[in-house]
Amino acid sequence: MSDTALPGPKGPAARNFFAALQLDTRLLGMIGAFIVLCLIFNVVTEGRFLTPRNIFNLTIQTVSVAIMATGMVFVIVTRHIDLSVGSLLATVAAVMAVVQTDILAHPDALGLGHPAIWVLALIAGIIVGVTIGAFQGWMIGYLGIPAFIVTLGGLLVWRNVAWFITSGQTIGPLNETFTMLGGIGGTLGESASWIFGILAVTLVLWLQIASRRRKASHGFPVKPVWAEVTLGAIISIAILGFVGTLNAYHIPTARLKRMFEAAGETMPEGLEIGYGIPYSVVLLILVAVAMTVTARRTRLGRYIFATGGNPDAAELSGINTRFLTVKIFAIMGGLCALAAAVASARLGFSTNDLGTLDELRVIAAAVIGGTALSGGVGTIYGAILGALIMQSLQSGMAMVGVDAPLQNIVVGVVLVLAVLVDIVYRKRTGE
């Protein structure tokens, strides 16, 4: 936690500096590793890795796995595992696709292109995802079947339920509004992105001040003011820098021209419009905030971590650990539904192999992000960062032109090394 000593041969000045900021040193390590990774790829690709365009693509490619990884943190923290997320994603995507293209778009229903279709399809998907998740959680919590087995079964069952729902066909094209969830087809645009960024900065600073006031009112020690200011400044710059980068990726001129032609106008010469933040990334940010609040500030989150740390103690404290398992897997199912919406919207179609091997990516993201399989330890932001690191590694190697088999070998090795580093780190800090 915050008051442990920093590892490594740092001078006393550096130690004091970081100690005063009271940052999670493991988070710093991960961010450091991520930055180093990006810089290496940037050098090797001669500057093509850290372009607004590539960063934009990286973020939208990460969203689906990252959304599921936040739920996997809860699952792994309580010493369970969920191998069915990729298949569940396929089933939910199939349901949403059928609902929007066959059922709602039917002339007797809402009709093709109705503005309410996307949200109804999404709601249907979330209901299906939560129900399946809760059912699996019930089998684990109340029937006592190990999560590994239940979800291994789920891996086979849901992949093929998806196949049945669609009779093996690819369903699409999906509703136009729905596909805006996918990434490049739906972005906030420049002004709205700046507003979003400024709101985020305001919120962060307000939370920082509120927390400091609350601590002071209880008479607890608070960080020095300069540390608070430094921290606030770093976070603000990071948020606004991210928004600026996504805004700097401009819509290609040819596409812009077509958009103007579609609207029946001519495009002014030399006009440039940035994409801004994709809706899918907004969704991920909302999920991340909601899941972090759940983990840190609700009883549910507290019980999840307590149960992960010592299931017997949790039970003796009057926590209903069985029902807790149902809730955790229901959340996981709901997040699979959101991820399914993003993944199918990004393709514009629902295919049977959607989400294949995602269970492994999701678990790897959570684990690289510092979630311990022994339970009780894990963070939401870590899992998202883990997903981002995995995706960067994969697409970076693709850009460099590493052979496909070698790419997977590297990802596998990195996964094992990341866990080793984490174990060594924990031993040294005594956490």
Place this chain on the structure above:
Amino acid sequence: MDTPLVEMKNMCISFGGVHAVDHVTVDLYPGEVVGLLGHNGAGKSTLIKILSGAYKADSGEIMINGEEAHIHSPRDARSYNIETIYQTLALADNLDAASNLFLGRELTTPFGFVDDDAMEAETRKIMSKLNPNFKKFHAPVKALSGGQRQSVAIARAVYFNARILIMDEPTAALGVHETQMVAELIQELKKQGLGIFLISHDIHDVFQLCDRLAVMKNGQLVGSAKTTDVTDDDVLGMIILGKCPPGATPGPGALVDEEVVG
């Protein structure tokens, strides 16, 4: 002092045909410490886990303040102000002291969110009384020493106005100084009118701290006695042989005289 705080009558529980607790009857009065003694596997911990809601008895009656109580879960037990300090301490090692102290009973803000600062403030308050040297409020309890962990477990039991306290081997993992601290705490709680069940292996502890004692063997009650009416050797005889001395009230598990002779 006429109505017992707790009366457990004819408690039975068996696991897969083994009678872990077999028709045991014990009682506890306010301001009294009752020691439960016996070998490993004699059924002391099991008996006490019925009272704390961790196990459900097969048969038997629990009376609290003379009224029948229905205890089916740890939550029920807490609603009768029964608090337990388990031998294993039952702490979530990955959480800090405040989270453990309030586990299952978190303080919340008006919006329903967990109020960590308020809980930390309360924890600091009670710790300054119980263990003034306690400083590691932000470390997970796994980073604490045995004594510090023990004081977290005790704080949890004491904080919520317990009326009935169950202590399972409270001093087993402690050093001399910390054992003394627990002894003083027990005297203090007695004065406040709590009833305490103390499970212990240490006969010396029992004689020092308890008013009465009850001995179990093979799931049955050998007998119970005031600590002033029996000697160390008497109690050892009860634990090892199941022989009930003249100063004690024999239970169903007491050896009948003929068997001793024969």
